[in-house]
Amino acid sequence: MIDTPTQPSVVATPRRDVRGERDDLAGHTRPSARTRARRRRTVLAGARLVIVVVLLVTWQACVNAKVVDPFFWGEPEGVWSTLIDWFTVGTSQGSLGAQIVVTLEEAVLGFVIGSILGVVCGIALGRVRLLSELFAPFLKAANSIPRIILGSIFTVAFGFGIQSKVILAVVLVFFGVFFNAFQGAREVDRNLIANARLLGASRWQVTRNVVLPSAFTWILASLHISFGFALIGALVGEILGANQGLGLLIRSSQNNFDMNGVLAGMVLVAFIALTAEALITLLERRLLRWRPPQTHGGAAVE
Amino acid sequence: MPAIELRNVTKKFATADGGTYTAIEDLSLTVEDGQFCAVVGPTGCGKSTTLTLISGLERPSRGEAFVHGEQVRGIDTSTGFVFQQDAVFPWRSVLDNVAAGPVYRGASRSEAAALARDWLRRVGLSGFEDRYPHQLSGGMRKRVALAQSLINQPRVLLMDEPFSALDVQTRAIMSTELLHLWDQTKPAVVFVTHDLEEAIALADKVVVITAGPGTVKAEFEIDLPRPRVVQEIRFDPRFTRLYGQIWEALRAEVAEAYARTTRVAEVAS
Numbered sequence: 155m156i157d158t159p160t161q162p163s164v165v166a167t168p169r170r171d172v173r174g175e176r177d178d179l180a181g182h183t184r185p186s187a188r189t190r191a192r193r194r195r196t197v198l199a200g201a202r203l204v205i206v207v208v209l210l211v212t213w214q215a216c217v218n219a220k221v222v223d224p225f226f227w228g229e230p231e232g233v234w235s236t237l238i239d240w241f242t243v244g245t246s247q248g249s250l251g252a253q254i255v256v257t258l259e260e261a262v263l264g265f266v267i268g269s270i271l272g273v274v275c276g277i278a279l280g281r282v283r284l285l286s287e288l289f290a291p292f293l294k295a296a297n298s299i300p301r302i303i304l305g306s307i308f309t310v311a312f313g314f315g316i317q318s319k320v321i322l323a324v325v326l327v328f329f330g331v332f333f334n335a336f337q338g339a340r341e342v343d344r345n346l347i348a349n350a351r352l353l354g355a356s357r358w359q360v361t362r363n364v365v366l367p368s369a370f371t372w373i374l375a376s377l378h379i380s381f382g383f384a385l386i387g388a389l390v391g392e393i394l395g396a397n398q399g400l401g402l403l404i405r406s407s408q409n410n411f412d413m414n415g416v417l418a419g420m421v422l423v424a425f426i427a428l429t430a431e432a433l434i435t436l437l438e439r440r441l442l443r444w445r446p447p448q449t450h451g452g453a454a455v456e
Numbered sequence: 457m458p459a460i461e462l463r464n465v466t467k468k469f470a471t472a473d474g475g476t477y478t479a480i481e482d483l484s485l486t487v488e489d490g491q492f493c494a495v496v497g498p499t500g501c502g503k504s505t506t507l508t509l510i511s512g513l514e515r516p517s518r519g520e521a522f523v524h525g526e527q528v529r530g531i532d533t534s535t536g537f538v539f540q541q542d543a544v545f546p547w548r549s550v551l552d553n554v555a556a557g558p559v560y561r562g563a564s565r566s567e568a569a570a571l572a573r574d575w576l577r578r579v580g581l582s583g584f585e586d587r588y589p590h591q592l593s594g595g596m597r598k599r600v601a602l603a604q605s606l607i608n609q610p611r612v613l614l615m616d617e618p619f620s621a622l623d624v625q626t627r628a629i630m631s632t633e634l635l636h637l638w639d640q641t642k643p644a645v646v647f648v649t650h651d652l653e654e655a656i657a658l659a660d661k662v663v664v665i666t667a668g669p670g671t672v673k674a675e676f677e678i679d680l681p682r683p684r685v686v687q688e689i690r691f692d693p694r695f696t697r698l699y700g701q702i703w704e705a706l707r708a709e710v711a712e713a714y715a716r717t718t719r720v721a722e723v724a725s
Contacts, residue, residue, distance in 0.1 A: 348513055349544075350545075350556070352511060352513075352531060353533070354608070363556075367545075367547040444588045
């Protein structure tokens with residue numbers, strides 16, 4: 155082990171006979187249990203909405219009562235009107251849609267390239283002992299430096315275009331995915347590998363059909379965090395120097411002392427991040443269909 | 457020529473504290489083609505190690521292992537192996553699990569699937585092709601493991617306490633079904649167990665291993681008539697007589713192994 159990677163969302167639990175449990179539920183208690191669950195969800199959603207409304211109203215009230223200075227901290231009304239303005243009139247750098255598309259493109263490209271590189275390198279090092287012995291110190295060293303600083307170099311070297319942001323996002327995404335894939339490849343059940351070998355699988359078939367699916371629990375756990383990193387890479391890259399994008403929008407708002415603009419940019423980024431998270435959870439459900447349902451990922455967030 | 461031959465094999469493992477642990481020492485064992493051999497012995501006597509040497513998963517430290525006259529030098533794909541714990545692939549459907557062997561051996565997907573369906577029928581799992589292993593009971597997963605192994609028509613079948621995780625009734629039923637399946641292709645079998653009753657009910661020959669480091673203490677021919685029904689065979693007076701003889705040999709080893717573990721416990725506490 156050369157780092158402590160993110161734990162999979164759910165640690166492997168002993169397999170149980172799920173059918174038996176379902177049968178227990180199949181009695182007349184089921185509809186009432188389901189109704190109760192639905193009612194509970196509605197109440198929870200309502201309570202969350204109340205919390206958000208209370209927070210926003212308190213904030214606005216504090217601004218109106220001159221307790222909080224909106225020049226430094228912004229105000230909900232101002233954020234809202236900035237968002238409306240951006241959507242209807244457009245931003246100082248062109249339409250809002252174009253800014254979102256640019257940032258999204260950078261983040262998604264960085265995420266995809268970084269994840270693929272991370273999985274390939276992680277599995278390779280996890281499977282080939284010599285490779286991991288050779289490269290472990292380098293990766294450890296590279297992981298310990300604050301990689302976000304590299305953004306300055308990339309901006310100078312690759313210019314104000316999309317390229318420098320994608321590369322920064324790739325660098326940020328790579329390590330998280332890499333360490334998880336590496337750990338996942340190391341933790342594969344020895345019996346499964348022995349079984350596949352005895353059934354006639356070649357080394358490559360063992361990697362593809364046993365190690366990769368087995369490590370997927372770990373890899374997917376890291377993907378949840380990695381899209382966040384990709385987004386940070388894209389935004390920081392844009393703040394350091396760009397012609398377009400949400401990061402630049404936030405930066406120019408800051409330069410104009412427009413805190414409402416900065417916060418409006420944050421709201422948009424949060425929206426993108428949550429959408430991506432939902433998509434990754436969908437992907438996880440699809441890819442980990444084979445796991446018992448009670449251990450499916452994302453259980454903590456409904 | 458015997459199907460399996462272990463000649464004076466010794467297997468040592470390196471321990472965490474830098475020493476060596478001898479799992480089996482100077483063990484010799486012969487199993488004829490089509491013979492069902494059960495290996496019994498106390499916990500930790502190296503029963504499972506003998507199987508890893510025959511399958512090529514491990515190499516002996518001394519001595520030689522032969523399968524059909526050829527020395528075992530690496531993983532031998534002509535042997536089938538049924539593991540103690542589940543070793544079916546949890547991310548594959550039942551059908552894909554059973555079809556894995558033929559696909560790895562170069563069959564087309566459709567050929568492999570057809571063959572897998574046939575074997576699922578033989579182990580009584582028709583209709584469960586699309587399930588995932590976690591959706592099956594322990595007994596059903598064992599059937600998948602059996603079909604997965606037998607579909608390759610191994611001439612040598614190694615089984616490492618395959619039914620130890622099952623409840624008593626399921627275990628007896630599975631044993632009878634195993635005998636039925638074995639009768640269809642008649643591979644040479646080495647069946648490792650700590651359950652003497654199971655060993656006598658299944659086998660042509662029972663081998664008693666000493667408390668570790670394991671070596672052969674005694675061999676017994678089981679002349680009970682076949683076909684056998686495992687659930688009922690224990691009421692046969694010949695069964696009781698054989699049980700008495702073999703237990704006589706096994707008792708001292710079990711006592712020795714138990715004494716060692718308790719000594720260890722005393723030292724630890």
